[in-house]
Amino acid sequence: MRAAIVVFPGSNREADVARALRLAGADVVTVWHTETTLPPGTDLAVLPGGFSYGDYLRCGAIAGRAAAMDAVRDHAARGGLVLGICNGFQILCESGLLPGVLMRNVDRRFICHRQLLRVERADTRFTSAYAKDQVIDVCVAHGEGNYFADPETIARVEGEGRVAFRYCDATGALSVDANRNGSLNSIAGIYSENFNVLGLMPHPENFVEDLVGGTDGRGLFASLAA
Amino acid sequence: MKARIVVTLKTGVLDPQGKAIEAALSSFGLEGIGGVRQGKVFDIELAGTDRAAAEATLRQACEKLLANTVVEDYAIEIV
Numbered sequence: 181m182r183a184a185i186v187v188f189p190g191s192n193r194e195a196d197v198a199r200a201l202r203l204a205g206a207d208v209v210t211v212w213h214t215e216t217t218l219p220p221g222t223d224l225a226v227l228p229g230g231f232s233y234g235d236y237l238r239c240g241a242i243a244g245r246a247a248a249m250d251a252v253r254d255h256a257a258r259g260g261l262v263l264g265i266c267n268g269f270q271i272l273c274e275s276g277l278l279p280g281v282l283m284r285n286v287d288r289r290f291i292c293h294r295q296l297l298r299v300e301r302a303d304t305r306f307t308s309a310y311a312k313d314q315v316i317d318v319c320v321a322h323g324e325g326n327y328f329a330d331p332e333t334i335a336r337v338e339g340e341g342r343v344a345f346r347y348c349d350a351t352g353a354l355s356v357d358a359n360r361n362g363s364l365n366s367i368a369g370i371y372s373e374n375f376n377v378l379g380l381m382p383h384p385e386n387f388v389e390d391l392v393g394g395t396d397g398r399g400l401f402a403s404l405a406a
Numbered sequence: 407m408k409a410r411i412v413v414t415l416k417t418g419v420l421d422p423q424g425k426a427i428e429a430a431l432s433s434f435g436l437e438g439i440g441g442v443r444q445g446k447v448f449d450i451e452l453a454g455t456d457r458a459a460a461e462a463t464l465r466q467a468c469e470k471l472l473a474n475t476v477v478e479d480y481a482i483e484i485v
Binding site: 237238241242245273274279280281283284285286287288326328329330362 | 419420422423426470471472474476477
C-alpha cells in the first residue's frame, strides 16, 4: 500500500495519519497542494484534518479547488482509493467527490470528545478489519461536522448503502444525544458511488496506540493496508 | 464597475448562527424581529466595462467558489 497525503496550508493532522498508516504497514509520502500529480504507484490519496486556508469562505472550499485536487479527482476516477478525515471530508464534499456539505454544528460549538461510531458495513476497502455493526471508540474535533444534503441525495446515499459510519451509543443505537453535531441520519462518514472514496468527520488516526487511550482506529488503516 | 454578490442559505437549510443572532437580538429587548438568516457579501472590483461579460464571469465565480449551491443561493448586482 502506497499512500500519498496531500498537505494544504493549514493542514495539521498529516503526521498523525502518516503514523497510523505506517503502523499498518503502508509506505507514506506527503504531497504539497500545488503538485499537479500524485507520485506514481499511489494506491491511496489522503486528505488529512486541520484548518486548510484557515477555514476561510467555507471549510474546505479553497482546498477543494487546489491543483492537487485535480490529481486526486483523476486518481478517484481511475478507481484509486481516497480517504478524507475531518477537514479532508469537508474538502471532499466541497470538491464534488462526495455529495452533501458539512454545516456548522447544530449547537454552534466546536466539539472535541470521544465518540462512538457504528460501522455500517465491513465489506469495503476501508472497513474489512471491522465487523458490521461493530461499535468503535474514536474521537471527534470539529466545529462544522453537521452533515447535510437535500432529501433526494440522502435517499440515494442511504439506498445505495453508502453510509460508512454513524454516531451511536454504546449499544450501537442512534440518538440525538449521540449525534452531537446534528448530522442528518447520524451520518459520520460516507462513501462515493464506487466505494473507493471515504470521507468521515471522526479521527480514527488518534486512536491507534494504547498509550493515548485506545486502538479502535487501527481497523481502518489495517483494512486499507490489507 | 463594481459588483456586489450576496450569498445566503437556501430556504429550509438550518442556520444555527442566524438563530444565535436572533436570540441575541431578542435578549436586548428589540421587538418585531421575526427571524434572522446570516449570509455573506462580496464586493468585487471589475476591470472591464462590458456588463454582460462581467455578469457571466461573476456567475462562474459564484458557481465555482463563492457559493456552495448545495445549501446556498447567490445574487449578483453590478453597480
